[in-house]
Amino acid sequence: MxxxxxxxSAINKIPIQAPVAVNYLGLVSxxxxxxRHHGGHLKAVHQMPTTTYDKLNAEFDLKLAAGLLGENLIxxxxxxxxxxxxxxxxxxxxxxxxxxxxxxxxxxxQPRRPCYKINDQIGPMASNRNIxxxxxxxxxxxxxxxxxxxxxxxxxxxxxxxxxxYPFANLQTLWQLTNQKQPVSADVIEPWLAIDCLEDxxxxxxxxxxxxx
Numbered sequence: 001m002x003x004x005x006x007x008x009s010a011i012n013k014i015p016i017q018a019p020v021a022v023n024y025l026g027l028v029s030x031x032x033x034x035x036r037h038h039g040g041h042l043k044a045v046h047q048m049p050t051t052t053y054d055k056l057n058a059e060f061d062l063k064l065a066a067g068l069l070g071e072n073l074i075x076x077x078x079x080x081x082x083x084x085x086x087x088x089x090x091x092x093x094x095x096x097x098x099x100x101x102x103x104x105x106x107x108x109x110q111p112r113r114p115c116y117k118i119n120d121q122i123g124p125m126a127s128n129r130n131i132x133x134x135x136x137x138x139x140x141x142x143x144x145x146x147x148x149x150x151x152x153x154x155x156x157x158x159x160x161x162x163x164x165x166y167p168f169a170n171l172q173t174l175w176q177l178t179n180q181k182q183p184v185s186a187d188v189i190e191p192w193l194a195i196d197c198l199e200d201x202x203x204x205x206x207x208x209x210x211x212x213x
Contacts, residue, residue, distance in 0.1 A: 004120040009034070011121055013067035019154040022104045024147045030072050038070075041146060042109055042199050047073040048142035049085040055140060060126035069118060071142055075159050084159075086111070086139055086171035091198050094148055094163040102152040105162070106145035110199035111171050114141045139175025146197070166195055174202070183211035 003009035010031045021028045026045050032038035048071035053064050066074050077083035084095075089108055097104040114132040123131055135141050169192060177184060177192070189210050193203055 003117070007034075009117060011068070011070040011117055013070060013072055015067065015155070017155055019152045021151075022147060022153050023150050026147070027072055027153070043144040044147045045073050045106055045145040046071045046112060046142055047075065047084070047145065049083065049140070050074060050076065051083065051085050052135075052140045052142065055138065056122075056131070056135075059134065060129065060131065062122065062125055064122060068121060069142075073145075073153075086143070086175065089143065089171055090164055090166055091169040091171070091174065091192075091195055092164070092166040093161060095145075096149075096160045096162045097153050098151065098157040103149065104147070104151040104153050105149035107148050107197060108143050108171075109146045109197050110202050111139070111143050111174060112141040137179065139172060139179065143171055144199075166191075169195060169198075174206075177209060178202070178205050180209065184209040186210045 001009065001012065003011070013030075016029075020030075022045070024041050024044065025039065026043075048066070048069060050066065052069070053066060056062060057064055075084050082088050091108055091110070093108045095106050095108075097106065114135045116132060118132040118135065119128075119130060123129065174192070177189070189206050192198065192206050195203075
Protein backbone atom coordinates (compact mmCIF):
# COMPACT_ATOMS: atom_id res chain seq x y z
CA MET A 1 0.00 0.00 0.00
CA UNK A 2 1.16 3.64 -0.39
CA UNK A 3 3.47 4.68 2.43
CA UNK A 4 5.55 7.72 3.35
CA UNK A 5 8.25 9.27 1.14
CA UNK A 6 6.29 8.27 -1.99
CA UNK A 7 7.07 4.64 -1.37
CA UNK A 8 5.10 1.43 -1.15
CA SER A 9 5.21 -0.72 1.98
CA ALA A 10 3.66 -3.90 3.37
CA ILE A 11 4.48 -3.02 6.99
CA ASN A 12 0.84 -3.08 8.11
CA LYS A 13 -0.19 -6.63 8.99
CA ILE A 14 -3.59 -7.83 10.18
CA PRO A 15 -4.58 -11.08 11.92
CA ILE A 16 -6.01 -13.78 9.67
CA GLN A 17 -8.08 -16.83 10.51
CA ALA A 18 -7.42 -19.07 7.51
CA PRO A 19 -4.51 -21.52 7.21
CA VAL A 20 -1.50 -20.21 5.27
CA ALA A 21 1.02 -22.25 3.30
CA VAL A 22 4.67 -21.64 4.16
CA ASN A 23 7.41 -22.24 1.60
CA TYR A 24 11.14 -21.50 1.71
CA LEU A 25 10.47 -17.78 1.12
CA GLY A 26 7.85 -17.47 3.87
CA LEU A 27 4.09 -17.13 4.13
CA VAL A 28 2.76 -17.36 0.58
CA SER A 29 -0.08 -14.85 1.09
CA UNK A 30 2.21 -12.22 2.67
CA UNK A 31 4.20 -9.60 0.77
CA UNK A 32 7.21 -7.32 1.12
CA UNK A 33 7.40 -4.16 -0.97
CA UNK A 34 11.14 -3.58 -0.51
CA UNK A 35 12.65 -6.91 -1.50
CA ARG A 36 16.18 -5.53 -1.28
CA HIS A 37 15.98 -5.23 2.52
CA HIS A 38 13.09 -7.55 3.37
CA GLY A 39 12.16 -11.10 2.48
CA GLY A 40 14.38 -13.82 1.06
CA HIS A 41 15.19 -17.23 2.51
CA LEU A 42 17.14 -15.79 5.49
CA LYS A 43 14.26 -13.43 6.32
CA ALA A 44 11.46 -15.79 5.41
CA VAL A 45 9.32 -15.29 8.53
CA HIS A 46 9.51 -12.47 11.07
CA GLN A 47 8.31 -13.17 14.61
CA MET A 48 7.82 -10.39 17.14
CA PRO A 49 7.45 -10.95 20.89
CA THR A 50 4.28 -9.51 22.36
CA THR A 51 6.47 -7.94 25.05
CA THR A 52 7.91 -5.56 22.44
CA TYR A 53 4.52 -3.90 22.10
CA ASP A 54 4.13 -3.78 25.87
CA LYS A 55 7.49 -1.99 26.21
CA LEU A 56 6.81 0.43 23.36
CA ASN A 57 3.40 1.33 24.71
CA ALA A 58 4.82 1.94 28.19
CA GLU A 59 7.86 3.95 27.01
CA PHE A 60 6.06 6.18 24.50
CA ASP A 61 2.55 6.22 26.02
CA LEU A 62 1.04 4.52 22.98
CA LYS A 63 -1.64 1.93 22.28
CA LEU A 64 -0.01 -0.01 19.48
CA ALA A 65 -1.57 -3.26 18.29
CA ALA A 66 0.32 -6.29 17.02
CA GLY A 67 1.11 -6.15 13.29
CA LEU A 68 2.01 -2.46 13.06
CA LEU A 69 5.75 -3.21 12.99
CA GLY A 70 5.58 -5.59 10.04
CA GLU A 71 5.90 -8.97 11.74
CA ASN A 72 3.94 -11.85 10.27
CA LEU A 73 4.03 -14.22 13.24
CA ILE A 74 3.31 -13.88 16.96
CA UNK A 75 3.03 -16.55 19.63
CA UNK A 76 1.40 -16.50 23.05
CA UNK A 77 2.60 -18.59 25.98
CA UNK A 78 -0.03 -20.81 27.56
CA UNK A 79 -0.18 -22.35 31.05
CA UNK A 80 3.34 -22.30 32.53
CA UNK A 81 5.19 -22.18 29.19
CA UNK A 82 8.02 -19.67 28.76
CA UNK A 83 7.13 -16.86 26.35
CA UNK A 84 9.30 -16.49 23.25
CA UNK A 85 11.41 -13.33 23.49
CA UNK A 86 14.97 -12.19 22.82
CA UNK A 87 16.00 -13.44 26.27
CA UNK A 88 14.58 -16.94 25.74
CA UNK A 89 15.30 -17.80 22.08
CA UNK A 90 18.70 -18.55 20.54
CA UNK A 91 20.34 -18.45 17.15
CA UNK A 92 20.00 -21.93 15.64
CA UNK A 93 16.80 -22.79 17.53
CA UNK A 94 14.35 -24.82 15.45
CA UNK A 95 10.69 -24.42 16.35
CA UNK A 96 7.89 -26.58 15.06
CA UNK A 97 4.51 -24.98 14.43
CA UNK A 98 1.71 -27.53 14.42
CA UNK A 99 1.62 -31.32 14.28
CA UNK A 100 1.52 -33.95 11.59
CA UNK A 101 2.74 -33.97 8.02
CA UNK A 102 1.77 -30.32 7.38
CA UNK A 103 3.68 -28.89 10.35
CA UNK A 104 6.16 -26.06 9.72
CA UNK A 105 9.71 -26.02 11.10
CA UNK A 106 11.58 -22.72 11.36
CA UNK A 107 15.18 -21.92 12.36
CA UNK A 108 16.23 -18.60 13.94
CA UNK A 109 19.13 -17.14 11.94
CA GLN A 110 19.23 -13.44 12.88
CA PRO A 111 17.52 -10.63 14.80
CA ARG A 112 15.65 -7.98 12.89
CA ARG A 113 17.36 -4.62 12.44
CA PRO A 114 14.79 -1.82 12.77
CA CYS A 115 14.76 0.71 9.93
CA TYR A 116 13.41 4.22 9.37
CA LYS A 117 10.03 2.87 8.30
CA ILE A 118 9.21 2.15 11.94
CA ASN A 119 9.73 5.85 12.66
CA ASP A 120 7.55 6.78 9.69
CA GLN A 121 4.93 4.30 10.85
CA ILE A 122 4.56 5.21 14.51
CA GLY A 123 6.92 8.14 15.15
CA PRO A 124 4.23 10.81 14.63
CA MET A 125 2.26 9.20 17.49
CA ALA A 126 5.30 9.58 19.77
CA SER A 127 6.27 13.21 19.17
CA ASN A 128 8.51 12.06 16.29
CA ARG A 129 11.01 10.45 18.62
CA ASN A 130 13.48 8.02 17.03
CA ILE A 131 11.67 4.83 17.93
CA UNK A 132 13.78 2.65 15.63
CA UNK A 133 16.94 3.72 17.47
CA UNK A 134 15.29 3.03 20.82
CA UNK A 135 14.23 -0.46 19.70
CA UNK A 136 17.80 -1.12 18.54
CA UNK A 137 19.26 0.04 21.86
CA UNK A 138 16.86 -2.28 23.69
CA UNK A 139 17.35 -5.18 21.27
CA UNK A 140 13.64 -5.95 21.01
CA UNK A 141 12.96 -6.05 17.26
CA UNK A 142 12.09 -9.74 17.01
CA UNK A 143 13.88 -12.23 14.77
CA UNK A 144 13.92 -13.82 11.36
CA UNK A 145 13.43 -17.49 10.60
CA UNK A 146 14.77 -19.64 7.83
CA UNK A 147 12.27 -22.30 6.75
CA UNK A 148 13.54 -25.80 7.52
CA UNK A 149 10.33 -27.65 6.64
CA UNK A 150 7.58 -26.25 4.46
CA UNK A 151 3.97 -26.79 5.47
CA UNK A 152 0.86 -24.97 6.65
CA UNK A 153 0.58 -22.57 9.57
CA UNK A 154 -2.69 -21.69 11.27
CA UNK A 155 -3.93 -19.57 14.12
CA UNK A 156 -4.00 -21.37 17.46
CA UNK A 157 -1.65 -24.23 16.57
CA UNK A 158 0.87 -25.45 19.17
CA UNK A 159 4.54 -24.47 19.01
CA UNK A 160 7.44 -26.69 20.12
CA UNK A 161 11.15 -26.08 20.51
CA UNK A 162 12.62 -29.19 18.85
CA UNK A 163 16.32 -28.28 18.61
CA UNK A 164 18.71 -25.91 20.42
CA UNK A 165 22.29 -26.46 19.22
CA TYR A 166 23.67 -23.19 20.66
CA PRO A 167 22.15 -22.60 24.12
CA PHE A 168 24.58 -19.74 24.86
CA ALA A 169 23.48 -17.75 21.80
CA ASN A 170 20.35 -15.98 22.96
CA LEU A 171 19.38 -12.86 21.06
CA GLN A 172 19.55 -10.59 24.08
CA THR A 173 23.27 -11.39 24.41
CA LEU A 174 23.82 -10.93 20.68
CA TRP A 175 22.33 -7.44 20.83
CA GLN A 176 24.41 -6.57 23.89
CA LEU A 177 27.60 -7.61 22.12
CA THR A 178 26.87 -5.75 18.89
CA ASN A 179 25.65 -2.60 20.70
CA GLN A 180 28.71 -2.53 22.96
CA LYS A 181 31.17 0.26 22.14
CA GLN A 182 34.19 -1.34 23.81
CA PRO A 183 36.16 -4.20 22.20
CA VAL A 184 35.29 -7.71 23.34
CA SER A 185 37.60 -10.61 24.13
CA ALA A 186 38.08 -13.12 21.32
CA ASP A 187 37.15 -15.88 23.75
CA VAL A 188 33.66 -14.38 23.94
CA ILE A 189 33.20 -13.70 20.22
CA GLU A 190 34.72 -16.81 18.63
CA PRO A 191 31.96 -19.23 19.72
CA TRP A 192 29.47 -16.98 17.92
CA LEU A 193 31.56 -16.97 14.76
CA ALA A 194 31.42 -20.77 14.78
CA ILE A 195 27.62 -20.79 14.49
CA ASP A 196 27.13 -21.94 10.92
CA CYS A 197 23.56 -20.63 10.57
CA LEU A 198 24.21 -17.10 11.90
CA GLU A 199 23.49 -14.62 9.10
CA ASP A 200 26.70 -13.24 7.63
CA UNK A 201 26.22 -9.53 8.39
CA UNK A 202 25.85 -10.32 12.10
CA UNK A 203 28.94 -12.52 11.96
CA UNK A 204 30.91 -9.61 10.45
CA UNK A 205 29.59 -7.18 13.07
CA UNK A 206 30.73 -9.51 15.84
CA UNK A 207 34.16 -10.08 14.27
CA UNK A 208 34.78 -6.31 14.30
CA UNK A 209 34.26 -6.29 18.09
CA UNK A 210 37.23 -8.55 18.82
CA UNK A 211 39.87 -6.90 21.02
CA UNK A 212 43.24 -6.80 19.27
CA UNK A 213 46.12 -8.06 21.42
